[in-house]
Amino acid sequence: xxxxxxxxxxxxxxxxxxxxxxxxxxxxxxxxxxxxxxxxxxxxxxxxxxxxxxxxxxxxxxxxxxxxxxxxxxxxxxxxxxxxxxxxxxxxxxxxxxxxxxxxxxxxxxxxxxxxxxxxxxxxxxxxxxxxxxxxxxxxxxxxxxxxxxxxxxxxxxxxxxxxxxxxxxxxxxxxxxxxxxxxxxxxxxxxxxxxxxxxxxxxxxxxxxxxxxxxxxxxxxxxxxxxxxxxxxxxxxxxxxxxxxxxxxxxxxxxxxxxxxxxxxxxxxxxxxxxxxxxxxxxxxxxxxxxxxxxxxxxxxxxxxxxxxxxxxxxxxxxxxxxxxxxxxxxxxxxxxxxxxxxxxxxxxxxxxx
Amino acid sequence: xxxxxxxxxxxxxxxxxxxxxxxxxxxxxxxxxxxxxxxxxxxxxxxxxxxxxxxxxxxxxxxxxxxxxxxxxxxxxxxxxxxxxxxxxxxxxxxxxxxxxxxxxxxxxxxxxxxxxxxxxxxxxxxxxxxxxxxxxxxxxxxxxxxxxxxxxxxxxxxxxxxxxxxxxxxxxxxxxxxxxxxxxxxxxxxxxxxxxxxxxxxxxxxxxxxxxxxxxxxxxxxxxxxxxxxxxxxxxxxxxxxxxxxxxxxxxxxxxxxxxxxxxxxxxxxxxxxxxxxxxxxxxxxxxxxxxxxxxxxxxxxxxxxxxxxxxxxxxxxxxxxxxxxxxxxxxxxxxxxxxxxxxxxxxxxxxxx
DNA sequence: GTGATCAAGTTACACGTGTAACTTGGTGTG
DNA sequence: CACACCAAGTTACACGTGTAACTTGATCAC
Numbered sequence: 077x078x079x080x081x082x083x084x085x086x087x088x089x090x091x092x093x094x095x096x097x098x099x100x101x102x103x104x105x106x107x108x109x110x111x112x113x114x115x116x117x118x119x120x121x122x123x124x125x126x127x128x129x130x131x132x133x134x135x136x137x138x139x140x141x142x143x144x145x146x147x148x149x150x151x152x153x154x155x156x157x158x159x160x161x162x163x164x165x166x167x168x169x170x171x172x173x174x175x176x177x178x179x180x181x182x183x184x185x186x187x188x189x190x191x192x193x194x195x196x197x198x199x200x201x202x203x204x205x206x207x208x209x210x211x212x213x214x215x216x217x218x219x220x221x222x223x224x225x226x227x228x229x230x231x232x233x234x235x236x237x238x239x240x241x242x243x244x245x246x247x248x249x250x251x252x253x254x255x256x257x258x259x260x261x262x263x264x265x266x267x268x269x270x271x272x273x274x275x276x277x278x279x280x281x282x283x284x285x286x287x288x289x290x291x292x293x294x295x296x297x298x299x300x301x302x303x304x305x306x307x308x309x310x311x312x313x314x315x316x317x318x319x320x321x322x323x324x325x326x327x328x329x330x331x332x333x334x335x336x337x338x339x340x341x342x343x344x345x346x347x348x349x350x351x352x353x354x355x356x357x358x359x360x361x362x363x364x365x366x367x368x369x370x371x372x373x374x375x376x377x378x379x380x381x382x383x384x385x386x387x388x389x390x391x392x393x394x395x396x397x398x399x400x401x402x403x404x405x406x407x408x409x410x411x412x413x414x415x416x417x418x419x420x421x422x423x424x425x426x427x428x429x430x431x
Numbered sequence: 432x433x434x435x436x437x438x439x440x441x442x443x444x445x446x447x448x449x450x451x452x453x454x455x456x457x458x459x460x461x462x463x464x465x466x467x468x469x470x471x472x473x474x475x476x477x478x479x480x481x482x483x484x485x486x487x488x489x490x491x492x493x494x495x496x497x498x499x500x501x502x503x504x505x506x507x508x509x510x511x512x513x514x515x516x517x518x519x520x521x522x523x524x525x526x527x528x529x530x531x532x533x534x535x536x537x538x539x540x541x542x543x544x545x546x547x548x549x550x551x552x553x554x555x556x557x558x559x560x561x562x563x564x565x566x567x568x569x570x571x572x573x574x575x576x577x578x579x580x581x582x583x584x585x586x587x588x589x590x591x592x593x594x595x596x597x598x599x600x601x602x603x604x605x606x607x608x609x610x611x612x613x614x615x616x617x618x619x620x621x622x623x624x625x626x627x628x629x630x631x632x633x634x635x636x637x638x639x640x641x642x643x644x645x646x647x648x649x650x651x652x653x654x655x656x657x658x659x660x661x662x663x664x665x666x667x668x669x670x671x672x673x674x675x676x677x678x679x680x681x682x683x684x685x686x687x688x689x690x691x692x693x694x695x696x697x698x699x700x701x702x703x704x705x706x707x708x709x710x711x712x713x714x715x716x717x718x719x720x721x722x723x724x725x726x727x728x729x730x731x732x733x734x735x736x737x738x739x740x741x742x743x744x745x746x747x748x749x750x751x752x753x754x755x756x757x758x759x760x761x762x763x764x765x766x767x768x769x770x771x772x773x774x775x776x777x778x779x780x781x782x783x784x785x786x
Numbered sequence: 787g788t789g790a791t792c793a794a795g796t797t798a799c800a801c802g803t804g805t806a807a808c809t810t811g812g813t814g815t816g
Numbered sequence: 817c818a819c820a821c822c823a824a825g826t827t828a829c830a831c832g833t834g835t836a837a838c839t840t841g842a843t844c845a846c
Contacts, residue, residue: 104570116825118802119826132824133824201543322735322736352736355737461833485794486793506833507832511832513802514800515834
């Protein structure tokens with residue numbers, strides 16, 4: 077039989093035995109404070125503030141709302157998350173190396189769109205390469221969803237999140253992992269679009285800049301897309317592995333001084349690389365786009381401002397943010413991905429001066 | 432006397448009346464599961480895993496650790512936060528407009544440093560300008576600390592956070608708000624340093640680029656610092672309000688074609704602006720640095736790679752991240768700011784070709 | 787032999803919330 | 817009048833954790 081531990085009376089002293097370390101300032105008001113002030117029970121407060129279908133008379137409804145406003149009541153996210161089993165946090169693991177051109181603008185839009193849908197976007201540096209250790213850390217937060225970027229979702233990490241009760245695990249792009257709904261973003265689509273443009277412009281010899289460093293699969297994938305599109309027109313593609321530094325680009329351009337070695341058009345997946353390349357080309361006495369055309373990606377502000385202005389392949393960032401936010405919300409509600417997803421993910425070209 | 436609500440026996444059915452909406456997958460293991468597997472009570476598990484000074488025999492300690500490892504146990508952050516009254520989250524409200532040059536690198540370093548100190552860095556878009564509405568949203572998360580950037584901490588917002596039980600509210604730079612420990616970062620220090628450099632190089636006529644848009648106080652503050660330093664040498668400073676676009680810069684440079692209107696040195700608070708400016712100067716047939724010297728801030732990779740390479744005033748980002756993380760931890764532990772703060776915040780100059 | 791001391795565990799409570807199940811008083815219906 | 821029904825509230829529980837206070841043997845000093 078169970079034994080009740082309580083033996084005597086409560087000690088009369090004002091000590092609070094099981095309270096956590098005392099906070100210094102006045103504590104944040106709880107729903108209990110609101111209830112007391114409105115002269116109702118806490119349950120009623122909860123019903124009013126969450127808009128349950130439970131019937132509440134208009135009079136008390138207003139009293140509760142007034143009390144909440146006066147106390148500046150904000151529900152405790154931790155308690156909510158504990159009760160619900162999951163928080164309303166959407167977690168985005170980030171690294172310094174944006175997987176998609178224009179990632180910062182994308183996140184800004186996504187934040188706004190998620191807020192509309194009662195979700196909070198939080199960004200978190202993924203302090204690991206393996207992905208599993210990171211996933212373990214994310215699991216601690218019990219987020220509603222984790223929005224993992226391209227090529228970051230290893231099967232083990234996804235499985236770990238799924239077991240942690242994380243409902244939506246979205247991965248933009250391949251590889252598609254079992255049990256994880258995937259936003260069908262083709263990370264090579266911008267590359268394909270740019271290549272087709274350059275071919276239509278008459279390019280007969282291409283080059284493609286491939287940034288080195290971590291996350292190298294992605295640039296390689298794009299390079300292969302360029303090769304594939306160019307092959308249909310029998311156009312060769314030179315692969316140029318490089319970093320965003322003078323030492324890395326200068327030798328390449330130096331070799332291109334000789335017309336026999338020179339491509340007539342270059343694709344690079346980010347506008348900063350295009351800017352650097354154009355600078356070096358000009359230094360070598362080559363004209364852009366007459367001698368060499370250059371197309372970038374991501375529509376960076378500098379790309380539009382410098383001369384020659386950079387032709388760039390990019391996405392409709394606000395539109396993508398909208399459908400992604402909508403998809404996350406739908407997944408959490410047990411529905412499917414937003415059907416508008418595919419359409420919003422088509423890239424488009426901004427033709428300027430450089431190519 | 433209190434009335435006990437329970438009247439009859441528990442119904443024999445398998446229904447769980449007060450459980451929240453059933454999760455689909457297998458739920459994440461709790462400390463209870465670990466306890467059961469190790470054959471001890473949950474309290475013992477807690478003592479072992481948190482390294483309390485409560486004595487635990489080595490044998491059970493190992494059994495608990497083993498059980499936790501086998502189950503891949505990760506504590507529930509929500510429950511922890513609820514119990515403790517605050518989470519171990521350090522929240523950084525972010526906007527697209529970095530307050531300090533090199534903000535992205537800074538955050539990357541800060542994340543690593545905080546992780547060392549058992550804190551989690553989460554970034555959050557501040558979806559409001561007023562600051563108060565944002566603070567309300569942050570209060571919901573009950574973070575341990577909020578690291579607010581320069582010029583974002585209005586007194587009301589800070590007061591709101593303080594009342595929410597947020598211990599550390601760090602604001603980099605002025606204005607100093609009562610009750611909020613402040614990292615004494617002088618946001619104009621880079622401007623002063625760069626100006627002194629230009630004067631030493633012999634500049635007799637300065638210009639300063641002032642980006643428009645939200646958060647305009649900060650650039651203005653820097654402009655005033657430039658004016659102040661230059662005044663000591665009787666050097667006039669032209670104020671140039673502009674955006675990062677061709678249309679904005681081109682007319683200014685056009686006017687500078689006339690030597691009578693032309694400054695011999697320009698300071699701008701970000702390298703991208705410097706890059707754009709140099710491009711326009713060159714287009715106008717002016718040489719950098721012979722006709723006009725240019726100094727930027729933030730040590731952007733492109734600044735080092737382009738020709739002329741950009742002279743830039745910047746901070747030791749990793750060092751700052753370390754002392755800031757240390758300060759946050761110390762504040763949470765009831766101590767003062769890290770004494771190494773002042774020293775780490777001194778900016779330095781990287782002299783290259785542009786000025 | 788009798789307390790006192792102590793290591794090693796366990797029990798019980800509190801944190802703030804959402805909601806199923808219950809209570810209560812009022813109104814209509816046969 | 818007896819009964820069902822319903823609107824309007826309330827009560828009680830569960831979520832997972834950290835820790836103060838308690839229990840239980842064992843050891844030790846006198």
